[in-house]
Amino acid sequence: MARRGQSPTGTRRGAPRNQRRVRDGDVVSALARTVREVEAAVQKGRVTPGVRAKFEVVALLVREEHTRVRSDDTLSEARRGEQLKRLDGIGTILAKTAVRDPALLALLSEDAVVSAAARSLKRELLADIGVEVPAEEAPAPQPVAAAVAPERQVVPQSVISRQMANPFLAPDFSAARQDTPRPRRLAGWELLGPLLSSFERAGGGAPACMALPAPSDRFTPMGRDLMPHQGQVVAAAAAGHRTFLLADEPGLGKTAQSLLAAEAAGAYPLLVVVPNVVKTNWAREAGQWTPHRRATVIQGDGHTLDGFADIVVVNYEVLDRHVGWLGDFGFRGMVVDEAHFIKNRTSQRSQHVLELSERIRSRGAKPLLMALTGTPLINDIDDFRAIWQFLGWIDDSKPLGELIDALEETGLTPADAGFYPAARQSVIDLGIVRRRKVDVAADIPARRIADLPVELDGPAGRSIRAAERDLARRMVERYETALANRPADERVEGIDADLVRRVARVELKDSTSTKAGENVFSMMRRIGEAKAGLAADYAAQLARSAGKVVFFAKHIDVMDTAEATFTKQGVRFASIRGDQTPGARQRNIDAFVNDPEVAVAVCSLTSAGVGLNLQVASDLVLAELSWTDAEQTQAIDRSHRIGQTEPVTAWRIIAAQTMDARIAELIDSKAGLAARALDGSDEELSPSADVQLEALVALLTDALTARPGTPVAL
Template sequence: MPTTAPARQRKKSSSARRDDEAPIIPILARKVREVEAKAQRNKLGPTNRVKFQVIAFLVREERARVKADESVGDQARAELLKRLDGVATILAKTAARDTSLIQLLEVDQATSPVARRMRRDWLLDAGVELAAEELVIDDAKPAAPDTVVPAVASERAVRPVQVDARIESNPFLAPDFARYTPRPNPRRRLDDWELMGPLYKSFAQGAGGGSASMTLPEVPEFDRLSPRGLEVMPHQSRFLEAVRQGHRSFLLADEPGLGKTAQSVLAASVANAYPLLVVVPNVVKMNWAREVERWTPHRRASVISGDGADVDAFADVFIVNYEILDRHLAWLADLGLGGMVVDEAHFIKNLSSQRSQNVLALAQRVRQVPGADPLMLALTGTPLINDVEDFDAIWRFLDWTDGTKPGPELMERLDGTGYTPADKAFYPAARQAVIDMGIVRRRKKDVARDLPDKLVADMPVQLDDEVGRSIAQAEKELQRRLADRYRRILAARGDRGLAPGEIDEDIVDLVATGELEESRAAGTDGDNVFSMVRRIGQGKAVLAADYAAQLQRSVGKVVFFAKHVDVMDRAEEHFRQAGIRAVAIRGEQSQAARQQAIDSFNDDPEVGVIVCSLTAAGVGVNLQAASNVVLAELSWTSAEQTQAIDRVHRIGQDEPVTAWRIIAAHTIDQRIAELIDRKEGLALRALDGERTGDEPAESVQLAALKSLLRDALGA
């Protein structure tokens, strides 16, 4: 709804540099640097994209004003235009780094309410007097689209033969979406504030704020949910009691291994949220069907595969993997879903991906039915991978925000705090307001105290053969290339007032970012950080497999994780030669073959090792027959490493779990291991309220390149 800027004049910051002839320019310069810093860390979320757009058209507006203002002298005009050119140059460089921004440069005016509000606030900060019509911002939303199927997917769309029969068997008329109009939101005190940035900041500063978990009801006196022979644990029972009391949207962020699947299956039963759609990674489709049968044997599950020819349209639970969801969007949207579960919800964090757009479009359709109160569950033990803005897509799925501002319920909670983002007290209060929307986060050490300990132990290995020497030479060449670029840029920029031996961190960031972009474009071709890490993995393959073989002979079953197919191949061959029976989980396997491998490892005493792909088996797989994990290759994120280890360290495990990381000594492998450990601080701070070092939100790859460059410069 319309919002109006406060009538009172905003207080000028004492630290803000003012310019009598163009007071908006210092503001634009400060804002563009903020956007540039985010882009360099590959974390340009929706708030900063809008900021980028507003800067672009304000630069154009100010350039036209300066040129037309006859009261400005020629010398002053030239200086102002030069400063605007500087802002425009940073915009162009940022757009070159993230090409999806280029289209935002083509917009001539602020189109969205958020962009118009941002433009208004910046101009008011600069002391600009605005016309009355510019002070009022209309938040009216465009009409919802008639279909959830994107044009790119319409040709692939399918409709199983039984679907129409199920829809026609429903005695109720289909809802008329055209007649449904949302009620206008009341005018609120915080309508004039940009709130998404402060909400993210409230989690980034989460230290001291306690665990990110809403207050749950006490454990009910009787467990009336578990089928015969099964038992719901107390932490699961409290979550289900919250569902029974009427809460319907959750980010269930329990640590991996605490039974999120079982909780979701039972929550659907408690809420009678049928038909229920479960969107999952391909590797866990069959496991979800088993869990539905196990925990709710009176319900039928249907696994959707390919074109859906075998779909049981009269089932209670439909299970589909992300990769084929686009083919089934249309009929699922017509089915009248009573609930939706997104498993491993961090998979949708990239809002530009078709995967994310499909999930969000279907979620919107599920909520559109008048009077509907669907059960919406986002499940992930690792909602934050690199940055707090990883929350964005999940919050949109749950309808807590729309990406540009909080939804009505969250806005009401924020308004009730009595604070604004100008108050320090706003941030812990805002964090708690979001948590109370439905974040449930429990840690193993708190709710499963009888679960054995988990230890991550590093095993350094020496690559002293020809492969090791070539890797060492490639690393030196990379350092030399980075240092040469740094020195050329430093020489071109001239004296920057650096003390002897001091390093310009801005140039370090620029050089490392440029190298990372080139490396991503080249992939594993040439000598870059990606090809180097892959060669290290190849060099460690047999050494890691040999260590796993020794473990297997002494402690029994072992889980062996690797990133690349050739490393898995070498490991399997080594186990075969060593006389150890091994099975594997790979991305190209069929569902039946994958499940057979899991069952064989867990149930067959003759199977000693399971060789797993970090991407194909890192989520949703139960391998607790083992208590030892060998990580032959390192992941690029702490979350992926944690997910892999927690295939073993989960409810039902009765032995201490040890994860052995095989580290190539005196190589970039060591740096990556250290950086992965440091990245765990984000989740501990944002979700668990622990006080940790405030590490910058940058990728492990970028941090590793910076570390190499600093060493080359003698820092």
Template sequence: MLLDGVREVQQAVKTGRLTPAVRSRFQAVALLLREERARVQAAAISDARRAERLKRLDQVAQQLAVAAVRDAGLLHLLSDDAVVAPSSRSLLREMQREAGIEPATQEVPVPPTAASTAAPFAPPSGAAAPAAASERAVVPTSVASRQLANPFLAPVFTTQPDHAVLPRRLGGWDLVAALLSAFERAGGGDAACMELPEPTSQYTPAGKELMQHQGELVAAAAQGHRTFLLADEPGLGKTAQALLAAEAAMAYPLLVVVPSVVKTNWAREAGLWVPHRSTTVVQGSGESVNGFADVVVVNYEVLDRHLGWLGDFGFRGMVVDEAHFIKNKTSQRSQNVLAIADRVRARTPDPLVMALTGTPLINDVDDFRAIWQLLGWTDGTRPVPALLEALEDLDRTPADPDFYPGARRAVVDLGIVRRRKVDVAADIPSRRVADLPVDLDGPAGRSVRAAERDLALRMVERYHRALAHRAAAGLDGVLAMDSDDDESRSVVAAVAAPTIGAQTEAEAAAQAEAEAAAVLEEAYEALGATPASAAPAAPVIDAALVRRVAKAELKDSETADGENVFSVVRRIGRAKAELAADYTAQLARSAGKVVFFAKHVEVMDTAEELFARQGLRFSSVRGGQTPEVRQRNVDAFVNDPDVAVVVCSLTAAGVGLNLQVASDVVLAELSWTDAEQTQAIDRVHRIGQTEPVTAWRVIAAQTLDARIAAMIDSKAGLAARALDGSDEEVADSVNVQLEALVGLLTDALEEGLTP
């Protein structure tokens, strides 16, 4: 557990992303390290056992101290007078509970902050008051720090001019109902997309390229358009369009409200399309929130806890992904989203507001009501002045049939953008694989992490046994020492160099070395650990031995007790099954028929249970079916318009099926080879397919799953090159399994994991 915390801090230091959440983690780990050292020293155990445990704690302290010398802020947190932040104290209690340690009942007093004195959230007049807000409301410490650090971040409230338009011809009509009727009456050839300008690439980061249809929307935002119902079909890059539209509209900080299944993907996409913008993801109570971030991603399910500070944050833009989730205006979820949108408009003149959905209508045109209110096109009961004025200019009333085409056009011009895959086929590849990273939370996520740790520990133990055996045989020699301490000293030296003054190069280096050593000593003393000068350096990892251990582990995987690479992958599949099925259901409602692939029966069962609960009709193709049953299920998917999903086994349905009636594939579990993955996708991407095909690969972030995905991609072209005469070895499933184990063991050794 301590190593997990140190690992997170080290990674943040390397990437230069020391967020408040990382600092809180650093402080909590340091506090727990001190407590554990005191507990070990007071424990009634043998001197040998005590020395062994203290040695392990020293190894953790060594890594923590090395991280501290890279950042003055971290070093300050080790001082005796450092204030323990509430988030650090909360993390400390959580780590104590996970370690089976009873948290101390006497807590460190914390001075009052903006978080504890903030006024409760009050929704604007006319907005729905969330029932649970007062009971569950939280304000992350980092957000309170942001408010205190820069009071000028808060927008200034100003009286907005009254642009009210008095109805002339249309007085007394229910215009919202008439507008809904205009969409209900529309013919197939009626306009479904506003006029868009020529595309722009001005805001596209280096190394990235927008497709033409994406650049058109960004250009519209650059020209001043501020509300969009972006209803492109899935796979056309709505996320990138929204992020770059916010860049063009200078609409940061930006709030992004999303379903939980795509929360991690939004953070990843923000890193790709707006890399100069910092992004934070709101998890649970928001303890890890970076209050200074430019992009704040939050899922619908936790909005009620965060209404207060989100409403007062000063967002200049708001994006609601899968906006059809708010179609029911009486639901708490819809009320929360609409209340925040009202607050954003009240605090920021002319903000960017975007509703993203491939499914603008779920049941009927009445589903538009909530989305139009979100975008500020209506106030829930009547059109806003700009729309009312456009309707008055039609010189018609809802009693005239000619009123409806013009009324629909007036709403479309407010910002409806709808493109289908077939409409922009020239822009997009005929076949592509899109990764959808998901976070595994709760018991399932903890189970996966524990399983990976058990597997890594077994390999680490085998590695150390091999080293000991080799040393006993006199074959080990002298191991080269790690350069961590030297690297740390060079970091401090670089900081200290400008203050050294005019000296010879040798004198400057010597002084910098001395100052670096002093800083390291200070960090070690603050942690109560053995001084750095006495701390043993870690030996260089023997890559050849790592590979031999991984090969032995793979060979023993069929008979060895405990976790192995296959059981871990299976556990990951079970953990992400419901997330993958939920995303499939969203695709089916927005894009039509979807093919769902999985490897394990329990994953298929979980998916089918979710589809049944959501009232989504499906068929199933899996092993053990007779040819007649199999063909009947395929025919149901192909021919019955009400069967939205076919659930397929990767092994039983990966070949021999024609499923080109769909253009979207969800790979809920990864195959071991690119060839197997391609075979699955080719059930849809084949002769007779009239639309570009998108395969959505659901990947569990920060697990063995992500490592396997990367290796499959890196080896994807080997087969083709081999056919062209290359002497490079063609990758098979064993290669990927072995490389996954090699990477897992290497990481464990680098992080100092000990059996």
């Protein structure tokens, strides 16, 4: 901060005007001098509170001068162009300076809160150059936001690059909703309690879903097919609907509906907040349903983030680090997956989500806001509050906007008996969409597999990828040794496919022996152990959303990890293993089938894959891959059998960028599964050894292809 009695440019107030003093009204010259002082201080690493205040003043006045110069009719076009060019130069210096200290970047935002020190310095600078300074107004109250430690906040480098590309791109507030004050018939009535009560009072036949238009597939990319119930939500977005509580049961394609609704609404850039276990799947689904849109996933501090992407996916666990720049990014839409995660409005993640929603809503009339959850209510009706607040239907104390208008139009008050069904319908019409599997059974296959890719982060993931490289390196050495021992006239151009297959067979044979070293079987076991916690976490989410879930694993340690996860999360489970006595096994089966509190059956894929009737569940989680599709199908048939009234979905957890993903593709290709639909497939299934061999062939081929200068035989 400038010393008392000094201006930000270093001249003393009240001193005689001389050659160093800028001429009256030349704000741009004063800004140019001050920004150079800030730049020099930041380059030396001396970002004191005074330097930050100067930076704020320059950023604030540059924006004000841009507006003034553009609207000043007394300026000639040449003079206006000259002044704007000078201002742009100052803006460039500010942006480059912020790169050295990302904490300064937030100060460039149009809605950045101006500190008291900056307001004082601004008045000093304007007074020193002879600009009349109006009486100081009281600062606007700052919005209440979740408390976040400043040292936790980050701004990824790619976001800074985006800001530098256009550092003064102001958000468009021109279309923001302007509520005209008018007399309210319901003024003075407490309405939130009756609104929530209206859902508790609803009878069994009361509607649970808004009226939806005929399906639209206009935004569906080539090669993809939307189910009719999915196309209805997309059509609603295309028709102008912008808020949705999409509460379809799991397996009905909420991700695809959200992505194509954003396409129909033009809601880009789009922010997607999700649990950690599904963030990779969101990026994958975006690539399939909106292939012309760039999607990026925030990992950790965002070092790999694409700041120019159309779709930004962030998980709840790291949201606190990024909430600052996300609020300034200019999103036109926001999707919150597993929205029941924000039901506790006092939690940090709930406050962050609500803050971001409020900032997005303040920037435009109708941003797309979607809350996705199979379970909008966990404990009681009050769980609706945070979700409704995210959607902008209510605030802490009252209904807002379209909801209060709809309640006024009913002509009723909470004292009238008819108020409650009318109020409930008013909320539903704002965008509650609820379909069950049984409601849309005609839309979806009776049995299907849905792959859920997950990222293996941390030491376990790095260790697995290193082990895969070691396995590939060992096979490459065998290949090169065999190739070197061949006569020159027997060598082929490029990669010798026959030799690759022979090397893979030798490796597979060694894998079944007692030889030491990483092999295809130990690799798959390690991958299963690494994704066990993620698979169990997803199963717990399914159990909360859809009811009973069957969790299949091959190895005991994977089952142990899953059961420990369920215990920690308070999810009751029954364990069905091969080492149990027949009596113990049957008691656990009966508990899962008959006890409504037992949400998950943890089953051994090999021991429980046959001889069980678990049709009480329509969702399965396959935590580890089988070596054959037949074994996988047997597990699914534990639920898909006589007595099952709903379509069955098997959620196959796949470790992305590992051998796991390659083996999943091989199993499907060997079984000839079209679009992962199991029904009607009568092809002969390949033995497990074929999949194991092909996995090693693919691993060796990829390693050989990746070598510099290796030609590929056509």
